[in-house]
Amino acid sequence: MNANGSLMHKLALQGVSRRSFLKYCATLATLMALPPTAGRAMAEALAQARRPSVIWLPFQECTGCTESITRSHSPSIESMIFDTISLDYQETLMAAAGHQAEEVLHKVVEENAGKFILIIDGSVATGLDGAYSCIAGRSNLDLLREVGPKAAAIVAVGSCAAYGGIPKAKPNPTGAVAISDIIRDKPIVNIPGCPPIPVVMTAVLAHFVTFGKLPELDRLGRPRAFYGETIHDRCYRRPFYDQGKFAKTFDDAGARQGWCLFELGCKGPVTYNACAHVKWNAQTSFPIESGHGCIGCSEPDFWDAGGFYKALSMPADPLKFVAGAAVAGAAVGVAVSIANRARKGAARAAHETATLADLEK
Amino acid sequence: MSASLEKGINVLKEVIDAPIASFFASCVHCGLCAEACLFYTESGDPKFTPIHKLEPLRRVYTQEYTLLGRLQKWLGLSKPLTDEELEEWRVLVYDSCTMCGRCSLVCPVGNDIVYMIRKLREGMAVSGHAPPGVIGATKRTVEIGSPMGVRWPAVAAQIKHIEAETGLTVPVDQEGAEYMILLSSMEIINFPEYLSAIAKIMKQAGKTWTLCSDAFEATNSGIQIGVSDIARVIVSRIVNGAERLKVKTVISPECGHAYMALRWEGPNLIGRPYNFDVLHILEVLDQFREQGLLKTEGFEETRLTFHDPCQIVRRGGVIEPQRNLLKMVAKDFVEMSDPGKYNWCCGGGGGVSANEDAEALRLVAFKRKKAQLEATGAKTLVTACANCRIVLEEGLEHYQMDMPVVGLTELLAEHLVETEKPAAQGG
């Protein structure tokens, strides 16, 4: 059963017991809200799987997503790379550079056509034929059009790849778009977040390796397991919201007592992500726990959704027309009242003193 | 004759003001005014809902004085008012409304509905949609001097009769008298007791008073039909008479709308305040009582109840005097349900009693008063309005209820301490 090159074999070589591997799979399965038996299935699949080829292409991005995935604790990125997947192209992590790296990329794509997983972080610049963002003299757009159709599935990592992200913020000078705006006939999973939670990225990869398909997705192409609930729903500060206890500033008594940050602009109520329960940095904490409201970084257009520090119920933009409208309203009112006065005056002038004769036709 | 829709709409345009605009803007169609209107409560017909009766006025208001309404009219989205509609509304504005003003007291948004009915009648009347009965009464008031066609000689004859009966003088056209007494034609024809009661009471109080031969009639059909120009002609007679005789106070008789017309509408009709006071007879009697000028003896033993005339009480503000006075002579006075300002109308005010078309409906509406009366267990009904009195008597008769209806002034007169009689008897 333990074929050479299989995952279990390698794990054994590294001193990882079957027991602890099962535990790891069970954790992943739980995270993704799969049934308990799925943990065993996952373990079996991962144990037997030949490591699938993974290509990670960076487009208009900040490398934050890469930074994030390197902090994945369970599974760690090292264990993923060495044991679960064959990460064949990742500019930040790979040793190769220049022509050598490009050759590898094209070789892997050709050899694994239809089988490899394509991970992309960053949005696609479409302005000036994509000239805003190039690798090795080729635009991201061009590269995506070539590589994308050959992938088994695409994982759009981070809000940029998923929705366009910060590069797409108004006025979007580069014509940034999401991956799904370019590639329409491949299964794409969006893992939004700026950056996304590392465990979520690795869990999705594990799911694909195990079941050969992407996990269940929602309307926005996100894995339901991680994006099914809002931060607000799972936030440990929620009871304070319900009691109407709000921090008014970041350093007041309420803030020190851990009261709700809604009034300080927390976007938790409209943000679908797993931060509040999966947490970050080996389940250490998440932004709200560190005293800052959620900025909604995994939501489409969070970058243009009003100020981070404005409460959700407050106007997103300054009111521009209101003063003018008030003046206009008063002007209409005065104009009507002048016309009315004239009408009434005319009616009075037309009054003929009524007599008995006016009572009958 | 010269009534026309144009005249009607024109006069509506004249009378629409800020209160009316505010009232129409506030109406939420809650229908609570219907619950306050005896024509609805007793008939159950929703078309008698007070605010609905104002539909023609609302249409003119929105079409003439609101920008959106004018736009709608201009675009042909709202139809102009027609004679047919106004004719249809006659039943609602005249036959089924006594201008009792109860709806104005319950409207939760505060609409003074009766204020608007009064103004709508201005337009209804000059466009030729007033009921013939009320037109007739108005004509008689203007042409003969009284809605029932009573002329001075009839009054003079009655004076003679009273003087003979009581041995008191009834002063006529006496300049400088303190009080000028007005009568309603109902009193002249049906209740002559009123004048003799006044004579006795004034004698006891030691006050100077007079009748005015060219202004003896207090009622004002112009108010009921709703034509201010005609109401002005009628009220001017009283104003001129009072000013000619230089009286201090004009006393409105036991007639509801006469008091309202003279006291509250009159100055606005003639365009200036009076230089005399206007009091209702009940107010005068209550003042006499307070000053110790009204001495009574004996008590009525039977159970009495009092019908508050709308125009004197809710629309006139005379609420306590009648109660103070009744207590002087009645041992067993019981209040009806909803007494005082919340009283229910007899069903015949505001010109309804003069309107033959409304008779059947008026008797239906009387069921309210009937139920109220039955609940009191009273044997005698006292009131202070000759019109109410006639309407109550007719209603009681129709429903075969045996209950005498008495005017409060007469009731008091019956109990006056007579200072001269013992001497006369002794001699």
Add this chain to the structure above:
Amino acid sequence: MNELQFLTWVRGPGLDIALSIFLLGVLWRLIEIYSLGRKPDLAVPRKRPGASGWHTILRRSVAPPGMVKRSPVSYIGGYIFHVGLAIIVFLFVPHIKLIEGLTGLSWPGLPSQVVDAVTIVTLAAMVVVLVDRINKPVKRYLSTFEDYFTWTLTFLPVLTGYLAVQHLFLPYTLMLALHILSAELLLVFLPFTKLFHAFTVFGSRWFNGDINAKKGVPV
């Protein structure tokens, strides 16, 4: 347009437009109505009306004797949904935050569980009032399209607000956006429908109180 863009639009330009139309309409209508003026009353008042208009503004909030019995649904339902709306609009913390954002004024709110309960009661009262409008002959007779339209305009923000807070039917973001949009529609139509009684009720009650107080009748 995705959900967050929709929400951002209703929180931004949508709110700006709605508030502008609302303010324009309110000023226009108030001036249109009250500039019609009225003639001075020349009759000598029985007593100076003084603050009677103001008294009537308060007094009219209490049902006259016997009326609750005659129309219980109108009064009880009416009280509940008006008080409920006031509590929801002015004592739910996010709403206070909005008012603070617009005007700088702020006051303490109620715990959201309390507001939740009030919302349920308010919704129920509004449904009952609607049923009464359909069932009661007088109300049905008086009712026009506008009555049902304004009922819907008032009902929707309460309903969508509740669904949003409770995460029912639609994702919160979309429901919140719909909630804000429905509230904006309410603002837009308020000055031009019977909903304007929210403003003119004070003027109407004042006029009524003033007119009758001169005669000595506290109404």
